Amino acid sequence: xxxxxxxxxxxxxxxxxxxxxxxxxxxxxxxxxxxxxxxxxxxxxxxxxxxxxxxxxxxxxxxxxxxxxxxxxxxxxxxxxxxxxxxxxxxxxxxxxxxxxxxxxxxxxxxxxxxxxxxxxxxxxxxxxxxxxxxxxxxxxxxxxxxxxxxxxxxxxxxxxxxxxxxxxx
Numbered sequence: 001x002x003x004x005x006x007x008x009x010x011x012x013x014x015x016x017x018x019x020x021x022x023x024x025x026x027x028x029x030x031x032x033x034x035x036x037x038x039x040x041x042x043x044x045x046x047x048x049x050x051x052x053x054x055x056x057x058x059x060x061x062x063x064x065x066x067x068x069x070x071x072x073x074x075x076x077x078x079x080x081x082x083x084x085x086x087x088x089x090x091x092x093x094x095x096x097x098x099x100x101x102x103x104x105x106x107x108x109x110x111x112x113x114x115x116x117x118x119x120x121x122x123x124x125x126x127x128x129x130x131x132x133x134x135x136x137x138x139x140x141x142x143x144x145x146x147x148x149x150x151x152x153x154x155x156x157x158x159x160x161x162x163x164x165x166x167x168x169x170x
Contacts, residue, residue, distance in 0.1 A: 038115050039115035039116050039117050039127070040115075040116045040117065040118070044116075046116060046118055046124055047116045049124075049159070050114075050116045050124050050126050050152060051114060051116070053072070053152060053159050054109060054114070054126060054128075054150075055109075056068070056072070057069065057072050057161075058107045058108075058109070060072070061097075061101065061107055062106050062107060064098075064101075064102035064103060066094060066097065066098060066102070069094075069097065070090065070094050072159070072160055072161060073090045073093065073094070073160060073161050074090065074153065074160040074161060074162040075089070075090050076088075076089065076090075076162065077089060077090050077093055077161060077162065077163070077164070078162070078163050078164075079093070079163070079164040079165065079166070080163075080164070080165045080166070080167075081165075081166045081167070082166065082167040103135060104134060104135055105132055105133070105134060105135065106132065106133050106134075106135055106140070107130055107131070107132050108130070108131045108132075108133075108143070109128060109129075109130060109131075110128065110129040110130065110131050110145065113128040113129040114126065114127075114128040115127040115128060119151070122153055122154070123151070123152045123153040123154045123155075123159065124151075124152050124154075125149060125150070125151050125152070126148075126149070126150040126151075126152060127147075127148070127149050127150075128147075128148060129145050129146065129147060129148070130145065130146055130148055131143040131144070131145050132144050132145075132146075146166055147166070147167060148164065148165065148166055149164065149165040149167075150163075150164045150165075151163040151164065
């Protein structure tokens, strides 16, 4: 990503880069899963692993534990946003989190939306819907929702996010 684009993302006080990744924009309700679960069954060990990683990642996100959060992001992170474009690298991503997310935004996974699929000899892909609210919002139940796809790589015994997508914003 060019330095101009990184500066533009850092300058968005109302739409920080990570928030754009898992945006507060409303999502089409047709994306929400019905009672038919897709992907691995929730009892599958890989599903449990990825669900646990998601929880750990966003516990760190919600508490601004940047050391823990950063340890789960690959150095060569790529994330793609349908409105903001592409961003590359952990360092600029973490700087944006520190400047624009810490103490300002809270994330929850929408129950029943998590799907996990194995990627042979690589790791897994996680798909779901996130719900974001601003800390101190008197109506957190009216959070913004967005679709997400996260690619997790298992390398040298550690799971890290290498690619993430945020799309279909309205």
